[in-house]
Amino acid sequence: MIDRFLRWFENVVDPFGDADREVAGGARIGALTPLPNVAWRFIWHFARQAKLPLLGLLVTGGLTGGVEAMLYSGVGWVVDALESSSPATLLTDHFWLLAALLGLTLVVRSLVLFAGALFEEQVIVPSFYSRIRWQSYRRLMDQPYTFFQNDFAGRIAQKVVQVGEAAGDFVVTLLQTFWSFVTFVILGVAILGTIDPWMALVLFVWALGYLWIVVRLLPRIRKWGRATADSRSVVSGRIVDSFTNILSVKLFDAERSEDAYVRDGFEQFLQNVRKLTRSLTGVRTAVNVLNGLMITAIGVLAIHAWQTGAITSGAVATALGLVLRLNQMSGWMMFNINGLVRNYGTVQDAVATVSAPPALLDRPDAKPLEVARGEIRFEAVTFHYGKGSGVIENLSLLVRPGEKIGLVGRSGAGKTTLVNLLLRLYDLEGGRILIDGQDIAGVTQGSLRSRIGVVTQDTSLLHRSIRDNIAYGRPDAPEDEIVAAARRANAEDFIEGLKDLRDREGYDAHVGERGIKLSGGQRQRIAIARVLLKNAPILVLDEATSALDSEVEAAIQENLAAMMAGKTVIAIAHRLSTIAALDRLIVLDKGRIVEEGAHADLIRRGGLYADLWSRQSGGFLAGEAAE
Known part of the structure; x- marks a missing residue:
């Protein structure tokens, strides 16, 4: 029963389908339409082919952020309930509140996370990723003989594998992880606004600072992420070239110059990786400093408001719980944004290869050759x-x-x-x-x-x-x-x-x-x-x-x-x-x-x-x- 249910989701997206109208029943009729050669258009081209599961991913991502924020509000309500009741009267006084929080935790949260896992793990990762790779492979096979003469076979193959994973990860991270984080921040500002407008202002300023880091510092990561992806495929191509021609290497390369050739590829890759990791270190440091200022400011405001009697202990618990959770999520989210940028760079690098229009095509009116005599x-x-x-x-x-x-x-x-x-x-x-x-x-x-x-x-x-x-x-x-x-x-x-x-x-x-x-x-x-x-x-x-x-x-x-x-x-x-x-x-x-x-x-x-x-x-x- 469960397997049948999961199998239904696995068949929502055809991993070997193609948006090209000239393809019917898996058979090729004429030349295939080239894939878009701009990264965002390439991603959008495939996103349109899986609209419903991606919409499901967007909805579950937003609900995940909303449920997380509501749970921290619930912590504050529970603290206030404990202060206003005795152990003997707690259930009588706050039954519906406790029941609602229990339902939110056990039922709503579990269903939302299960639905998100279904869309991601049963639909998107196996089938959507494969669909991107399959269509990329088919169009590369339409390239003329000279295309493959001018590049490493291993490098071309690496592009096909990379672009499916990078484009798929980009979409999943954007619609689920990133959107869940944005939803949590928006609701966090709203919840803190009901507690103390100054806390909401601090969180709003923090969000602007976080956005500034993304806009100003992450382009460097995108640049070096793209360079890293390209140099990684060069290394792969050189290694495959050595292994494919291993007999020639054994017979003629007594001085092991092949090692130097492959090492040169590794060194270029290493240089790009180091530039990428320097950028990552800068971004992580900036986020950590920003988070420290945000936690301190809201902590001071919350304690001061409690001392003056403006807010309850539960409100303090809600505010501190939200910002501590936000501190955890922001570091994790920056890592995912780094992944977004790197995946986008990988797609940019790959589309130059997989989206190149074939230089040798059948004419639109091409007909099958008929050989009766053989002249x-x-x-x-x-x-x-x-x-x-x-x-x-x-x-x-x-x-x-x-x-x-x-x-x-x-x-x-x-x-x-x-x-x-x-x-x-x-x-x-x-x-x-x-x-x-x-x-x-x-x-x-x-x-x-x-x-x-x-x-x-x-x-x-x-x-x-x-x-x-x-x-x-x-x-x-x-x-x-x-x-x-x-x-x-x-x-x-x-x-x-x-x-x-x-x-x-x-x-x-x-x-x-x-x-x-x-x-x-x-x-x-x-x-x-x-x-x-x-x-x-x-x-x-x-x-x-x-x-x-x-x-x-x-x-x-x-x-x-x-x-x-x-x-x-x-x-x-x-x-x-x-x-x-x-x-x-x-x-x-x-x-x-x-x-x-x-x-x-x-x-x-x-x-x-x-x-x-x-x-x-x-x-x-x-x-x-x-x-």
Whole structure:
């Protein structure tokens, strides 16, 4: 019964919901609307998505402050009741007063605090915080490939985690803790005003002084809180970068220069933390001095008024109880205001990352790509990575349906860039690319990439099971097709022998971050199996067999040939023997096509391709070079 009641509250806010109207049933339709890039607008954007529970938090916060203030008034009433009655007549004379205070303490206070806990702990913290993180994550996933090339993955991930917690904590503290404190102060001024107007004036002046501290001193905390959040994410990014590339660190960093790089991040973080804590010390000292003056002034006024008979002993107890409680609350509240400011600074820092509008978007009228034949046409394609010149210059190329072409050229000739442009990982700076007559800039990115199978030279796998990695392009694929794809990629033998630290075996074994538990050749074979299972009409093979030894490569060449049958293929290889038998070879140099034709024709011409071929010997071509 209780669990069902709590579960109802837990489902008030959908943790995976999205305010974007283009999202229905969890499925993405078009690009998502970017999140607001100003901190208060970002917070308000999410607050509107949980109006009712946040309103409940506001009401319970105000009631909490009101109940606290009334309890201290009740202490004064009890003292006066004790003075005006004997032990024998106390219950008779003041039954209703005592009953009301008992009800306020046991029933009203308990219900208010329980309601506040329900809204905060069952609704806001688990679901509202997750909703902010989820929407931030989804929009980051809409960012282009270059966005992730230019930053630490760990730093970006830290922003997603931080912004959900910081924005959620800001709202909770503002609506519950801060509002409860404000309510207590307002009622405290009102109660003291009924006892002695001078006491109310002292408390009012104290409130103005407290406000002055908040306005004048806390901006420094906000400044250094934001700097601390940013430097913390830098430290996290550097540590993750070191751990991700741990093999390179072990092999090449004998002098432990990596420690100095990470330590530099720690030192920047430490400097910002120290500046933040200096500001905090100043604020705490100012509040303590202000509170001491307030307690002294009200204490003097209360005793003087009692001596002159202007107020009762109960009024003295009420006044001193209120100000002593206010002293406790003000220090605690300043800590929470510090948290408010720091959380706001963290949100400011994070929105610069999570709210950045994607630089590469589907057009509003983008349609799914339809591939019937597989013709690819590059028309006057120009791309410079924003440098103004170089890389790809006015390149035109027609790849006929079902044709297998190889891209050849020295490093930096533009081979991989051309493939990345076909996949629309970047937008063209000039010209256009057509697939079956459809401009790829006018189709959805998801449909474009779903029609192209890619095996890259640098194969990284997800830290999931072998099965999940093979089926990543077709998550609904049946088990027998997954196994068949692994067999065709010559991967089944080593998969059956895998076992991870949690005793998961075979296709259930997890491969580690980026597939680090597998060798390069094993990762490559999993990648080939993934493409075989995806069965896309267009294939891109970027050094697809570069990590394989000769025996394994020979074993899967036949399957690769079967995989390419009836498909349009673009292959890149530095090991020219792997692409010499393709229908046509395109030789690139400095972003331009300088030669094209079949292998034998290009050898006879004695141009760049013939030069590259003659240079490849030993472990690359051996017999072919001698021949």
